Amino acid sequence: MFRTILIAVFALAAIGTGAWGYQEHQEKNELLIQAENNYQRAFHDLNFHIDTLEEKIGTTLAVNSRDQISPSLAEVWRLTSQAHNEVGQLPLALMPFNKTEEFLAKIGDFSYRIAIRDLEKEPLSDNEYETLQKLHQKATEIKNELREVQALALENNLRWMDVELALASDDKPQDNTIIDGFKTVDKNVEGYSEVNWGPELTKMSERKDGKYKNIKGDPISKKKAEQLARKFLDLNSDVEIRVEENGKGANYGAYNLKINNPKTDVSTFMEITKKGGHPVSIISDREIGERKLSLYEGSEKAQQFLKKHLYNGVELSESDQYDNTGVFTFVQVKEDVRIYPQSVRVKVALDNGDIIAYDGLDYLITKNDDRIFTEPKLSKEEAKAKLNKNLKVNEDHKSVIINNLGEEVLCYEFLGTINNETFRIFLNADTGIEEYVEQLE
Amino acid sequence: VSGTFFNSFFCIKKKVLQKTIVTICLEQFIKEALNMKWNSTLIKIPLLVLVCLFAITASLSQNEAQAFSSQVIQHGATGDDVVELQSRLQFLGFYNKKIDGVFGWSTYWALRNFQYEFGLEIDGLGGAATKAKLEKASKYDEGFVREQIRQGREFTYYGGVPKEIQTEKNPQGQAQQPRQQRGQDAQKQGQQQNQPAQPNQERQNQQDAPEEQDANKGGQADNVPSGYSENDIKLMANAVYGEARGEPYVGQVAVAAVILNRVESSTFPNTISGVIFEPRAFTAVADGQIWLEPNDQARRAVHDALNGYDPSDGAIYYFNPATATSGWIWGRPQIKKIGKHIFAD
Numbered sequence: 001m002f003r004t005i006l007i008a009v010f011a012l013a014a015i016g017t018g019a020w021g022y023q024e025h026q027e028k029n030e031l032l033i034q035a036e037n038n039y040q041r042a043f044h045d046l047n048f049h050i051d052t053l054e055e056k057i058g059t060t061l062a063v064n065s066r067d068q069i070s071p072s073l074a075e076v077w078r079l080t081s082q083a084h085n086e087v088g089q090l091p092l093a094l095m096p097f098n099k100t101e102e103f104l105a106k107i108g109d110f111s112y113r114i115a116i117r118d119l120e121k122e123p124l125s126d127n128e129y130e131t132l133q134k135l136h137q138k139a140t141e142i143k144n145e146l147r148e149v150q151a152l153a154l155e156n157n158l159r160w161m162d163v164e165l166a167l168a169s170d171d172k173p174q175d176n177t178i179i180d181g182f183k184t185v186d187k188n189v190e191g192y193s194e195v196n197w198g199p200e201l202t203k204m205s206e207r208k209d210g211k212y213k214n215i216k217g218d219p220i221s222k223k224k225a226e227q228l229a230r231k232f233l234d235l236n237s238d239v240e241i242r243v244e245e246n247g248k249g250a251n252y253g254a255y256n257l258k259i260n261n262p263k264t265d266v267s268t269f270m271e272i273t274k275k276g277g278h279p280v281s282i283i284s285d286r287e288i289g290e291r292k293l294s295l296y297e298g299s300e301k302a303q304q305f306l307k308k309h310l311y312n313g314v315e316l317s318e319s320d321q322y323d324n325t326g327v328f329t330f331v332q333v334k335e336d337v338r339i340y341p342q343s344v345r346v347k348v349a350l351d352n353g354d355i356i357a358y359d360g361l362d363y364l365i366t367k368n369d370d371r372i373f374t375e376p377k378l379s380k381e382e383a384k385a386k387l388n389k390n391l392k393v394n395e396d397h398k399s400v401i402i403n404n405l406g407e408e409v410l411c412y413e414f415l416g417t418i419n420n421e422t423f424r425i426f427l428n429a430d431t432g433i434e435e436y437v438e439q440l441e
Numbered sequence: 442v443s444g445t446f447f448n449s450f451f452c453i454k455k456k457v458l459q460k461t462i463v464t465i466c467l468e469q470f471i472k473e474a475l476n477m478k479w480n481s482t483l484i485k486i487p488l489l490v491l492v493c494l495f496a497i498t499a500s501l502s503q504n505e506a507q508a509f510s511s512q513v514i515q516h517g518a519t520g521d522d523v524v525e526l527q528s529r530l531q532f533l534g535f536y537n538k539k540i541d542g543v544f545g546w547s548t549y550w551a552l553r554n555f556q557y558e559f560g561l562e563i564d565g566l567g568g569a570a571t572k573a574k575l576e577k578a579s580k581y582d583e584g585f586v587r588e589q590i591r592q593g594r595e596f597t598y599y600g601g602v603p604k605e606i607q608t609e610k611n612p613q614g615q616a617q618q619p620r621q622q623r624g625q626d627a628q629k630q631g632q633q634q635n636q637p638a639q640p641n642q643e644r645q646n647q648q649d650a651p652e653e654q655d656a657n658k659g660g661q662a663d664n665v666p667s668g669y670s671e672n673d674i675k676l677m678a679n680a681v682y683g684e685a686r687g688e689p690y691v692g693q694v695a696v697a698a699v700i701l702n703r704v705e706s707s708t709f710p711n712t713i714s715g716v717i718f719e720p721r722a723f724t725a726v727a728d729g730q731i732w733l734e735p736n737d738q739a740r741r742a743v744h745d746a747l748n749g750y751d752p753s754d755g756a757i758y759y760f761n762p763a764t765a766t767s768g769w770i771w772g773r774p775q776i777k778k779i780g781k782h783i784f785a786d
Contacts, residue, residue: 039720081711084707084710084711085710085711085715088709088710088715088716088719089719089720090720091720091721092720092721095769096769098708101707101708101709102707102708105707105708106707164720164721167721167767168721244777244778246754246776246777247774247775247776247777248774248775249756249773249774249775249776249785249786250754250755250776250777250786251754251755252754254754256777256779267689267690269689269690269691269752269779271752271754281750281751281752283690283691283694283745283750283752284690285690285691285738285741285742291520293512294510294512294513294514294515294518294522295514295515295517295518296512296513296514296515296518296566297512297513299515318517319515319516319517319518320517320664320666320748321517321518321519321520321664322663322664322741322744323663323741326517327748345748345749345750347745347748357745357750359748359749359750361751362749394550394553417546417550420537420538420547422545422546422547422550440545440546440667441545441546441665441667
């Protein structure tokens with residue numbers, strides 16, 4: 001009797017466990033399918049958008065009227081951004097698909113530039129037409145290759161979950177069809193890096209690469225870097241400093257210093273360029289005590305710090321309080337012109353006024369003592385007349401900013417309000433073009 | 442004009458004459474306003490009624506005008522002084538936005554307008570002279586304002602309007618209050634005809650309020666680096682905490698900077714969330730550690746990164762050499778090692 005009951009109980013328990021296990025299994029499968037479906041959707045969307053992209057570039061080649069070119073190039077721009085977005089949803093993060101993504105981004109930039117241009121004044125040039133032809137050719141190739149991968153995936157029920165697994169276990173050679181397909185696409189794009197993107201985009205990327213050329217001076221030794229840091233930060237001799245060089249992937253040669261203050265137990269991180277020994281940045285972290293200084297007093301501390309380190313003619317342009325710290329941005333001012341790119345940031349602890357962070361990289365790479373301002377073609381009043389009629393101007397300055405082509409331009413800067421909202425508008429002092437407009441909080 | 446007028450009155454000491462000062466002062470203030478702007482006799486009468494009502498209210502509720510701290514208040518500041526500044530500017534009708542304790546541009550313009558109207562030096566700073574003049578020209582009921590902020594209510598603080606109608610009563614309890622009634626409230630406010638305030642009840646409310654420092658912060662806002670929202674910061678802090686919580690502070694700033702560098706890069710998604718949730722991009726996202734509650738340090742690190750600090754020198758990858766499974770990542774040009782992470786281009 002007792003045995004039968006026991007058996008019955010066990011049997012029930014076994015059935016219960018089984019049922020529970022089965023249910024868990026089902027649920028897990030459902031989740032996996034859901035994840036897989038998300039990947040599938042992104043993948044097929046990507047294919048669809050690359051298809052349309054190719055088609056649209058083709059259309060641009062065929063049409064002749066300016067009324068048609070702008071909209072279809074705007075469409076190209078939109079499609080590249082869609083495709084870009086979908087690539088970001090696929091589990092490719094560590095797989096080299098970079099070239100293709102870069103290529104897509106460049107097609108986007110290129111078509112955007114032309115789409116927003118006044119084609120009546122500046123029609124499509126022969127070079128640009130040629131570029132479009134090449135892009136079309138390239139897009140066709142990408143499209144065909146991706147189509148093939150898609151067909152294989154559909155035919156053999158290939159799953160993106162397997163791609164993810166294959167990528168995760170990197171040791172064994174990957175023989176995943178989807179991965180191979182994407183690798184082929186990327187390899188082919190590489191061959192097309194000589195596409196002529198036109199002077200604007202070329203200049204932009206040149207400026208990006210040449211950004212750090214402005215760091216000049218004789219190379220310094222590790223020892224010298226340490227001495228400079230001690231002087232810059234006013235450190236006692238008992239403070240430990242460890243110096244390391246940065247690697248070859250860096251944009252510029254620099255020493256990284258780890259500074260440990262045994263007394264306060266605060267560690268500070270500092271970077272000094274090898275060339276010239278310019279301090280690039282300082283960051284330290286500690287618990288900030290109760291606030292004793294106002295933001296205003298903090299800004300005075302920051303100013304003193306900069307004065308001590310030979311920043312002449314910088315002016316406070318922005319101040320913000322975060323918890324008990326103040327972050328201050330100073331810009332170079334020359335002949336009453338604010339040079340926004342040449343800015344330096346200082347962070348002050350508002351408990352005792354210590355400088356806890358400093359960022360001088362922008363200042364360093366844009367420092368140019370020989371900057372000459374030509375007399376602007378527009379007067380301030382003429383520029384003002386070009387503003388939106390609803391803007392109530394409260395303040396104005398002359399300033400230099402970097403426009404969206406990466407060039408420094410002299411502007412009139414107007415600060416004003418429309419319906420209680422504050423806007424900052426930079427008008428090119430020569431052409432009167434609104435170079436940059438932002439809403440301020 | 443008004444500047445000299447106020448000067449002459451406010452050399453008289455407080456307390457004893459408080460009532461009369463306030464009354465006379467307001468009458469004069471309104472008179473001046475009438476001379477300057479409103480010429481319609483239609484508005485004059487209700488306004489005068491209002492002045493009387495206000496005088497009664499003011500003398501009944503004996504809330505001492507709360508004084509600013511001695512510190513100069515500057516654009517970008519946050520905290521109690523800013524709340525008081527905004528309240529006082531709103532009391533005088535210069536400031537029309539939310540009283541949130543963040544000295545933004547709207548507060549800046551309001552302060553400058555105040556300085557202009559009252560013949561002060563127009564520098565947009567809350568210095569000693571400006572604060573003194575503000576204290577004299579306006580009233581500040583700290584208890585009321587703090588209570589509203591603590592409870593996260595929508596409220597305004599215009600002078601001459603009974604406080605009761607400048608706030609929503611019991612926002613939770615009466616959430617379903619019919620629209621129409623609110624509309625009427627607003628209308629009443631517009632016509633500025635209302636019963637005098639009930640100071641007793643109000644003071645009781647204030648006493649009930651817990652005096653905790655943190656609780657007071659309730660609806661008071663914080664500064665956010667421009668172009669980002671409080672939610673972006675939260676999301677990034679989650680990612681940084683999940684990815685690098687054992688790392689030195691600089692290492693955390695660097696991880697946050699990598700996220701931002703990826704947003705800028707053409708080979709990664711263009712939004713913070715797109716970068717963070719890109720499949721296989723971050724292990725902390727994959728294993729759910731991103732949903733741990735981030736600490737203050739992680740938030741600070743994100744703030745620094747958003748403000749432009751980039752200790753990674755433009756890196757878009759980083760990995761832990763001890764646990765990196767991908768051989769490919771080792772092939773990236775390395776920039777530097779911070780803590781356990783190697784940052785690469």
